[in-house]
Amino acid sequence: MRWRRLVLRLFLAVATALLTLGLLLGWWDSAAMDTDGTRQASPVFTPERPSLGAAVRDFFGIQPEPERQPIAFTHKVHAENRIDCTSYCHTGAAVGPVAGIPGVKQCLICHRTIATDHPDVEKIATYEERDEDIPWQRVYGYPAPAHVKFQHAPHIRAGVNCSTCHGEVEQMTVAVRAVELNMGFCVDCHRQHKASVECIACHY
């Protein structure tokens, strides 16, 4: 009976070794790929997540609350002063796919003379001195768009209000997440307005 016990032990040892090997191999492989940079795809274009936790959060649509903005920009004050959304600040929206956020220089065209003593405006000035952009935090904080192409211009041309998707930003002091932008939201609106609901209208 001794040989039988021997065989069992051998089998146990081999199985344990294989298990460890598999785990090590998996760890080594992913670690090696990550450190030498070959696995680094551009985060702008792909929905690749930095970690498993991030992937799980994205999967269930859990988004972190937007971090504090560097400047407490108030849309309300600007809207009250009759500055239209697309004509001065988010000019891209009317003509192209991306609405865009105005740069420091754009802000200072007005703010060199208006409210220059406001602490936030002074902050903008310091950004300009250091030749830096304002590190805005994304309000919706989506992962890089997952194969969805959104074009602002056709929507503006079709007369869709900015507030339909962005909420009543002109009432907000600091922009907050107001509308849940999921596929159902887009499709509902497209259905109502007899726009294309073909998959390939947005996904390509």
Add this chain to the structure above:
Amino acid sequence: MSRRWGMVVDLDRCTGCEACVVACRAENNVPTVGETEAARGRAIHWIRIERYWEGEFPNARIRFVPVLCQHCEAAPCEPVCPTYASYHTADGLNAQVYNRCIGTRYCANACPYTVRFFNFFHPVWEKPLHLQLNPEVSVREVGVMEKCTFCVQRIKAAELQAKAEARELRDGDVQPACAQACPADALLFGDLNDPDSRVAQLARSPRGSKLLEEVGTQPKITYLARLSWSGDGEDR
């Protein structure tokens, strides 16, 4: 009337230079998988030039056949997809929706032309190659199929442009990257439903035939036979 995008490939003009292959890669962010993966048959190229030799060396003749997605009317890849990731658009494109793809690879098996490609790993663009990516085309991820889209981003852009200018799309407004890059004008793209378009005219040519027509897929790419082969064989 709705459009029906199609293509004509003039085999008489094709020189096998593979400019279309390169142009397609650049336009569509087609990933490069690397040597080892390519050796395992995992290279991705939405359009390929198939080469066939005939005869023995001094009298060898070579035949080039550019093969890309045939955007079949009765595409075998479409009904087999359990999630509708592969489906037919109103203008006759055989669309692949990357988001919806879960990677059963069934469509790739069903495709008689083997023009569907799978991302076995996450595609990688080593820095600074990522800067060459086309922002109009989404970069696919691990586990999804991809294939020739007839440069749908260009079709969409042209349609939006026409709409902004309040006019109809004209023949020649849309050029996929391969057709644009072809130095010999062997590839021609257009609306098959417009009887006056150049592509529709050429598709009616008696030289025309379809690839693997007998499988019953009703492809929308017409191959024009090589004229010079009917002569004395003095062709290269």
Add this chain to the structure above:
Amino acid sequence: MEKTASRINDDLLRPVLETSPRFYLAVVLVGLVAALGFVAWGYQIWNGIGVAGISRPVFWGFYITNFVFWIGISHAGTLISAILRLANAGWRRPVTRCAEAITVFALMIGAMFPLIHLGRPWLAFWLFPYPNERGLWPNFRSPLLWDFFAINTYLLGSFLFLLLPMLPDFALVRDRARGWRQRVYGWLALGWEGTPRQWHRLETAMHIMAVLIIPVAVSVHSIVSFDFAMSPVPMWHSTIFAPYFVAGAIFSGLAALILAMALLRKLLHLEEYLRTEHFSNLGKLLLVMSLLWFYFIFAERLTVWYGNDPAEMAVFRATQSGPYAPLFWVMVFCNFLLPVPLLTIPRLRTIASTVVAALGVVVGMWLERFLIIVPALAHKFLPYSWGTYAPTWVEITITVATFAGMVLLYMLFAKLVPVISVWEWKVGRHPLAEQRAEISPAVAKTVAPEGSA
């Protein structure tokens, strides 16, 4: 030899009530191998499906082979036991439960493979038809969706088919055991009492289930064959596939059943219950299926060869005389040349040789699934993109692990449930049991002679 009820109870319930340390050791060992499969799967999910050997144009490899194989194995049980039940074959009694358990476990394992082989398995739930915010539904025209429905129906049906006749046995354990077992089995027995009304209802239900489950089983493997037959791939696109797959499934299922029974007989010392006649009868069935299998493969190959379609001939040559020929001829040997003489000549038809034949058939049927899938994909229409396939350690590990997983599940089952239906075995001793197709008043009037038990 006559056995009293308590003797039968002792024999058949012993594995449930007593556990030796060797059992735990075996569970750990087999469980380790099965766990390796999960490690490999995790590795594959983390790094991408590319760690498997599949490539272009062979997009399906070991995983789908295993899928078809295991779904085939699952036809052992429910189908065979349902047919034997309807035919009221008396010798079925000790066989049915082992067979039905194979069905349930093989289906569970087989149904994992479509998930394992997905490029993005974390989105597998998109195959389920559930209302969602996108308003999107799955494509019901896809054979994979048919698979989803067919396999789930079969799994649920077989599970219930296995469960129902277990209720009286759970009640038996409840009444014999003490402590936690009494509580657990009391819960599982659902309050079974054993009144004539309950027995009658149970037998009626089993009868109806048997009638229902046979067409379901046939449809399941037909639909698995549709996965292939619905695509215009040379040698896949064939009308013969549905019956061919069903026959192959029953064939491999029978072989698995014989193997499982042989193991149970040895390990649980059930020599008096699983007797030579059972192996002999199942061996005869296996012989019939072997001949049927050969008929199907002959018909399939002959029509291809006669039709001489260039695309199909490429696949035909690759399997017959090309790179896949060694596998092909091993398959023919295992599935036909080996079992037929062993099972035809009465002198050779012993338990041992039946087991050898069954082992051959299991190997041969696995190869058959592989040879249906891979050569056809490797030789599609355009020769420019022909390819080949070689598995990697990930696929091999997962394949081996599923076999270990099957053994593990079966071991646990045999430990937790009397693997031979105790009450059905007892009924088999009744003098009139074999005449009793179903309980009818006419039969019920018969009064048994004295001292019949």
Add this chain to the structure above:
Amino acid sequence: MNAIYGVYAEPASAQRAVEGLRAAGLPETSLLVLSAEPWGEYEFGAYRRHSRMPWLAACGGFLGGVVGFALVAGTQQSWPLRTGGMPIVTLWSAGIITYEMTMLGAILATVLTLFVSSRLWPARQPRLTDPALADGFIVVGASEPPDHLRAEIERRLREAGSEGIKTVPGSAC
């Protein structure tokens, strides 16, 4: 349950016990027979009333089929993707799902009918169990016997060959 019963090793004596109880004037509804195996070939173990189970199974199947077809047809209509000129609801493939759902409906209906008609559910305890049952003995007796018949029942049960007569008081179960 308040019960009085005897245990019998032989089916023939169980049969005699049942007949004796009937002769004593015990109503059929309080006749109690329990066994660890079906004795359908004996009169005492046969349950003669026909079950509606096949009809309920057929109804379940019909319902399942309707649900299956509605699922296929309804969902395809709700998001009518173009399918290259082919019909959106295809009867051949809808047939497969309909078929599978029909079978599933029939199976579930059968099992549900069994559970309801035999009063089986997880938390339930049996009304009466006896250790002798597991050893192949047959329990014959009366549940909720009328008081004036108790002595008569006991006599008849003993007469049929039961070693001991057991009683279960009302509060036991």
